[in-house]
Amino acid sequence: MATRASAPSAPVTISTRVDKVGLRPKVTRAIRAFVVVILTVLILLPVVWMVMTSLKSPSDVVAVPPKIIFEPSIESFIFLVTERVQFPTRQEADEFRARDDLKWYEKKVAERGQKITRVGDFPKQLRNSFIIAGTSTIFSVLFGVLSAYAFSRFKIPGEGDLLFFILSTRMLPPVAVTIPIFLMYRELGLDNTYFGLILLYTTFNLSFSVWLLKGFIDEIPKEYEEAALVDGYTRLQAFRKVVLPQAVTGIAATTVFCFIFAWNEYAFAAMLTSDATRTAPPSIPSIQGVGRIEWETIAAASLVFLLPVVIVTFALRKHLLRGVTFGAIRKG
Amino acid sequence: MATIELINVEKKFGPSYAVKPMNMTIHSGEFVVLLGPSGCGKTTTLRMISGLEAVTDGQILFDGKDVTWLHPSDRDIAFVFQFFALYSHMTARENIAFPLQAQGEPRDSIRKRVEEVAKMLRIEHLMNARPGGLSGGDQQRVALARALVRRPAAFLMDEPLGALDAEFRESMRAEIKRLHIEQNATTVYVTHDQIEAMAMGDRVVVMSAAVVQQNGTPAEVYHDPANLFVAKFIGSPGMNLIQGHYADGRVALPGDNRYDVPADWHTTIHEAIGRDGDIILGFRPEAAHISASGPIATTVYTTDLHGSYTMLHLEIDRDTIVDVRAGRGTNYPIGTPARFDLDPAMVRFFDPKTEMAIRKGGNP
Ligand SMILES: Nc1ncnc2c1ncn2[C@@H]1O[C@H](COP(=O)(O)OP(=O)(O)OP(=O)(O)O)[C@@H](O)[C@H]1O
Ligand SMILES: [Mg+2]
Numbered sequence: 001m002a003t004r005a006s007a008p009s010a011p012v013t014i015s016t017r018v019d020k021v022g023l024r025p026k027v028t029r030a031i032r033a034f035v036v037v038i039l040t041v042l043i044l045l046p047v048v049w050m051v052m053t054s055l056k057s058p059s060d061v062v063a064v065p066p067k068i069i070f071e072p073s074i075e076s077f078i079f080l081v082t083e084r085v086q087f088p089t090r091q092e093a094d095e096f097r098a099r100d101d102l103k104w105y106e107k108k109v110a111e112r113g114q115k116i117t118r119v120g121d122f123p124k125q126l127r128n129s130f131i132i133a134g135t136s137t138i139f140s141v142l143f144g145v146l147s148a149y150a151f152s153r154f155k156i157p158g159e160g161d162l163l164f165f166i167l168s169t170r171m172l173p174p175v176a177v178t179i180p181i182f183l184m185y186r187e188l189g190l191d192n193t194y195f196g197l198i199l200l201y202t203t204f205n206l207s208f209s210v211w212l213l214k215g216f217i218d219e220i221p222k223e224y225e226e227a228a229l230v231d232g233y234t235r236l237q238a239f240r241k242v243v244l245p246q247a248v249t250g251i252a253a254t255t256v257f258c259f260i261f262a263w264n265e266y267a268f269a270a271m272l273t274s275d276a277t278r279t280a281p282p283s284i285p286s287i288q289g290v291g292r293i294e295w296e297t298i299a300a301a302s303l304v305f306l307l308p309v310v311i312v313t314f315a316l317r318k319h320l321l322r323g324v325t326f327g328a329i330r331k332g
Numbered sequence: 333m334a335t336i337e338l339i340n341v342e343k344k345f346g347p348s349y350a351v352k353p354m355n356m357t358i359h360s361g362e363f364v365v366l367l368g369p370s371g372c373g374k375t376t377t378l379r380m381i382s383g384l385e386a387v388t389d390g391q392i393l394f395d396g397k398d399v400t401w402l403h404p405s406d407r408d409i410a411f412v413f414q415f416f417a418l419y420s421h422m423t424a425r426e427n428i429a430f431p432l433q434a435q436g437e438p439r440d441s442i443r444k445r446v447e448e449v450a451k452m453l454r455i456e457h458l459m460n461a462r463p464g465g466l467s468g469g470d471q472q473r474v475a476l477a478r479a480l481v482r483r484p485a486a487f488l489m490d491e492p493l494g495a496l497d498a499e500f501r502e503s504m505r506a507e508i509k510r511l512h513i514e515q516n517a518t519t520v521y522v523t524h525d526q527i528e529a530m531a532m533g534d535r536v537v538v539m540s541a542a543v544v545q546q547n548g549t550p551a552e553v554y555h556d557p558a559n560l561f562v563a564k565f566i567g568s569p570g571m572n573l574i575q576g577h578y579a580d581g582r583v584a585l586p587g588d589n590r591y592d593v594p595a596d597w598h599t600t601i602h603e604a605i606g607r608d609g610d611i612i613l614g615f616r617p618e619a620a621h622i623s624a625s626g627p628i629a630t631t632v633y634t635t636d637l638h639g640s641y642t643m644l645h646l647e648i649d650r651d652t653i654v655d656v657r658a659g660r661g662t663n664y665p666i667g668t669p670a671r672f673d674l675d676p677a678m679v680r681f682f683d684p685k686t687e688m689a690i691r692k693g694g695n696p
Contacts (some may be wrong), residue, residue, distance in 0.1 A: 230383075
């Protein structure tokens with residue numbers, strides 16, 4: 001830096017630093033903190049309520065006024081993974097309870113006058129969700145990275161039009177095409193198959209993942225691969241060893257967004273799946289209680305359903321923060 | 333080490349030329365600098381040599397072998413980029429080893445070679461650092477090490493010092509030069525800094541507007557510029573160029589000045605522009621000396637003091653100011669008259685119509 005000698009000027013007495021502008025910085029900081037706390041509480045309240053409900057016993061769930069302090073119970077989770085029947089008479093229930101070859105969870109259920117008949121549907125539905133959301137996420141990101149790389153690096157005739165076309169698949173709400181897709185899938189025999197939903201979710205996510213990843217790959221200077229090319233690597237090797245590691249942030253962000261969409265999708269799952277392939281989202285609201293609406297079971301299902309997204313997001317959080325502010329990634 | 337030949341090599345982007353058909357030979361072990369203003373096609377030329385950019389037409393030969401359509405990885409060259417192009421997910425050591433791994437060399441010999449190169453560039457202590465944590469100069473040293481490690485047939489460097497601070501640039505310039513002498517590697521070096529070009533090049537190729545303007549040693553380019561562009565572009569300040577009219581061994585200059593052309597130039601000038609015609613007189617600031625009996629009368633416009641000399645800016649007339657170098661001893665107050673004479677061995681002439689130099693023995 002060159003320093004320039006200049007005539008002495010009046011000392012600067014008013015700070016022009018942006019963070020110091022404002023009359024009472026402490027007061028504004030306190031207000032800001034207050035707003036953040038209120039927002040956090042508002043956002044977290046339903047989640048906390050859900051967790052509390054899932055840990056309440058059937059009688060506490062419906063207690064009026066709602067109990068804030070209660071004795072926690074994991075009955076709801078047993079209910080969630082089991083299929084039960086009510087004993088027709090009090091006497092039969094008591095006799096069953098008296099048996100000493102009962103497992104701990106059978107005892108818990110027996111206290112409610114119920115008997116476990118088999119494993120419930122929820123675990124299977126959760127597994128279906130994993131298979132469908134996981135596979136479609138892998139495909140969305142894989143194809144997304146490849147085509148984003150091609151769009152970013154090669155001269156493609158009609159590149160702009162193609163990119164616009166890819167984006168245009170996002171321009172109408174998916175629900176608007178439910179009926180045609182339903183009919184098409186029925187004709188093609190794709191309804192009620194894993195492949196059908198994986199294909200559908202991949203299609204929906206691909207436009208998003210191509211655009212997002214293209215932004216990230218554009219940010220990687222092409223000299224990186226070129227250096228690898230002159231150093232004796234093929235383009236595919238250069239892609240794998242240089243581009244992919246540089247793009248992890250973008251890939252992580254895209255993975256999370258694609259997974260969240262596929263995991264949460266409700267409308268098509270409700271319409272295109274039944275027993276064998278039904279995923280978790282359409283099944284949670286239709287959980288059948290035994291003799292009543294089991295709110296604690298529904299809350300437990302929602303909680304379990306929420307966990308994978310939380311875990312995936314948490315695992316990739318380091319990349320996500322940079323990912324969602326992309327465009328501001330430093331080079332080099 | 334390879335000899336590189338470009339035969340009518342050209343590059344078009346759409347309808348416009350980035351490099352017009354170009355012929356050039358870079359001899360084995362030579363350090364050739366491509367010099368020119370921004371956008372003149374230097375990088376494009378280098379990228380065509382490397383194979384990163386396909387030629388539109390023409391041929392590239394390495395040691396007589398046609399490599400025009402060979403993949404970059406098959407050309408056995410190393411490329412040093414302006415922004416280093418170090419991989420931020422690898423340590424310095426891994427970066428340097430990267431080119432060797434492509435060839436599937438055994439681990440031990442890779443490690444040995446990497447250590448060797450690190451020592452040569454004095455970066456042993458940085459080997460476990462990631463590029464992000466290194467200074468610009470150190471990053472460029474690592475990039476140079478990565479280029480050196482494979483002992484390629486030729487080095488291609490695209491403004492390798494452009495992103496560095498002035499102080500680093502000086503010392504890195506010396507390091508690159510020393511490395512070149514030690515390795516005796518064919519090197520093509522791109523820069524738009526003419527001081528760098530003159531200091532480093534065995535040969536300087538001056539480019540402008542997609543065309544090679546001159547290809548010669550630094551001394552040739554400096555003392556015998558091929559045309560007005562090179563005369564102005566090389567040197568700081570560039571060559572003084574004064575519009576004049578030649579007739580019978582004399583040049584009439586602005587401000588009623590007359591300059592008697594040295595006798596050994598007469599025939600050459602007659603051949604080029606005839607006995608009577610417009611001409612441009614050119615001379616370097618150090619070719620002029622202040623002298624009370626000098627033929628050219630001027631007024632002192634301003635003076636700049638430099639370390640060992642004074643640069644005088646002398647006004648011949650309102651539109652013509654020339655730069656003349658003088659000793660530090662004398663004071664030249666602004667507005668006082670000054671006359672100067674020219675060293676007859678150092679005057680040059682240009683044809684204003686073709687903008688080409690008028691040269692004894694014709695243009696090569
Ligand atoms: N990929 C490209 N597509 C279109 N035009 C290009 C491309 N690369 C370079 N050009 C054009 O070709 C001309 C020469 O570019 P080049 O990069 O070779 O110049 P340069 O001499 O290296 O300049 P600088 O000193 O700025 O690096 C420029 O006008 C540039 O705009
Ligand atoms: Mg360039």
